Amino acid sequence: MISPAVAADDKASVPDTFRSASPLERELPHDVEAEQCVLGAMIVSKDAIVEVIAILKGHEFFRPTHETVFRAIYDLYGKGITIDPIVLGRELASRGEITKIGGAPYLHILVQSVPTAANGWHYAEIVKEKFESRRLVSEGMRLMQMGYSETVTTGEAVAATTASLQSLISGAPEAAKLSVSDRWESFIDQLEAGADPKALSTPWPDLDEFVTVSGPMLITVGATTGGGKTLLMLNWGAHVALRLGKPVLVASMEMGGNEILARLTSSEALIPMDRLNKRQLEEGDWLKLANVSDRMENAKNFVLDDTAGLTLSRLRARIRTMWAQGNGPALILVDYLQLLTPDTPSSVRAQEVAALSRGLKVIAMEFDTPVVALSQFNRGAVGRRPLLSDFKESSAIEQDSNVVLLLHEERDENDQPVKPGEVDLIIAKNRQGMSGRVLPMSVRKHYMRIDSWAADAS
Structure with a gap:
């Protein structure tokens, strides 16, 4: 049984395009049971959450x-x-949204509605x-309205509708291809x-030989204070x-932003x-x-966000804005993980950092x-070759990462570089292939650059 409070909001979900078309309003394509099964699967299974968010964004x-x-x-x-009806109910209550969904009992209805969480992706x-x-119906209604309009020419209507349909086609992702037979031809x-x-090269060809940067992956770069990780990030x-x-x-x-721009300018010029x-x-x-100057003036696709107190929610909002502007990032760089502000503060710092790491993933x-x-x-x-266990405040960082790169500058007992101008880039973890490789890199801190050792030192 569906809560009356939930059933009452069906009308509110109808796009403005349809509100003048009452005969169609009740017949808009939708499947309430499938929606309930999706949410029920997500409540009872973490694996279902991963599969569902690869398909749905919420809207x-x-x-x-x-x-x-x-x-x-x-x-x-x-x-x-960890999610269950009680935890989820408290979260919705803290947001002032629990009554909007018809009360906490509706969460139990969602759980009971799903035959098996393993089919969450299918729902x-x-x-x-x-x-x-529904989007297709919307475009059809719009075309009909333009057809009856006295102020819109046929050519204008056709052009506008063609553009809308093209947007509809390009904005509709392929159905998830999960079986081996679905994936084989592309492979x-x-x-x-x-x-x-889809792979992105890095500035370091020797790193590209061992690590492929492509698709949804979390790459963590670790170093001590002043160890060169920010240089590496900006060069990348x-x-x-x-x-x-x-x-x-x-x-x-x-x-x-100005400090970042100064370092970028030093590196480029x-x-x-x-x-x-x-x-x-x-x-x-x-x-x-x-x-x-010309290169920098036209670098509109290089976005520097130095928002104070940045949270994962704000970072996500920034990314969505870039996508909405047709400038969705091909690479996201975060400097640095432990300085992100938790959306929900915890008295246990390790839990906060683990949540931040998982959130980036x-x-x-x-x-x-x-x-x-x-x-x-x-x-x-400090002072020794780093290990995966050296990350500050949480071991979850290493666990969540697909690739872990560690920067190490060997120093003597007087804290002086053993090999001035050289730093080791260690591939400490690599889910794609071999780990443990040590790549010597050339460092020119006065120019804010880290280059492959064989690169031209001009």
Whole structure:
């Protein structure tokens, strides 16, 4: 039985396009049972959550109350909180939304409605299909209204409708392909192409030999304070945005926008960082600045977000905004993980950091985009070769990461570099292949650069 409070909101879920068309209002394509089964599966199974969020974003539900429940589940999962009807009910109550869904008993109805959580992805596909059908009906209604209009020419109507239908086609993702037979042809195509077509190269060819950056993955870069991880991040972002021409989002809680821009300028123009900091450029520096000016002025796809107190929710909102503007990031860089502000503070710091790490992994999955997160080491890692267990405040960082890269500069007993200008990039974890590789890198901190050792040291 569906709560009356839930049933009453069906009308509110009808898009404005349909509200003048009462005969169609009750017949809009939807499947309430499938929506209930999706949510029920998500409540009882973590695996179902992972499968569902790969298909649905929340807005596809016909009933606004179901979207409300979906977003509460999504947020709890992103925080690493185990979900059950009691926990979910408290979360909705804290948001002032529990009465909107018809009360806590409705959550138990959702759980009882699902025959098996293993089919959560299948129910999600049904919900997605009904949503696309409603969009199609909407475009049909719009075309009919333009056809009757005295102010819209036939050519204008056809052009507008063609654009809308094209948007509908491009905005409707393929149905999930889960079986081996579904995936096999695409896999063979990739083998014949010799490379993953979605893969992003890095500025370091020797790293590309062992690690493929593609799709939803969390890459964690660890180092001690001053160990070069921010240099690595900015060089990586500049390569993807300025050389590959793909959108990049840098979320920095460590530095402000001007400081990031100064480091980026030093790296791109090869102007010593100390002269940029002191605003004491020489004549040759101005010439170098002029050479990169056009590149920097047109770097609209290189987004620097230095919002204070950045949370996962705000980061997600920034990414959604970029997608809405047609500039969805191909790479997301976070500097650094431990400085993110928890959406729900905890008295146990390890739990907070674990929730942040898991949240970044969820964001990578949600947007099908690689996320590179910088992370600090514990103080005990200073002066020795780092280990996976050295991440500050939580072992979940290593567990959630697909790839872990560690930066290490060998120093003597007087804390002086044993090999000046060189740092080791250690592939400490690599779910795609071999780990344990140590790649020597050339470091020019005065130019804010980390390069492959064989790279031209110009």
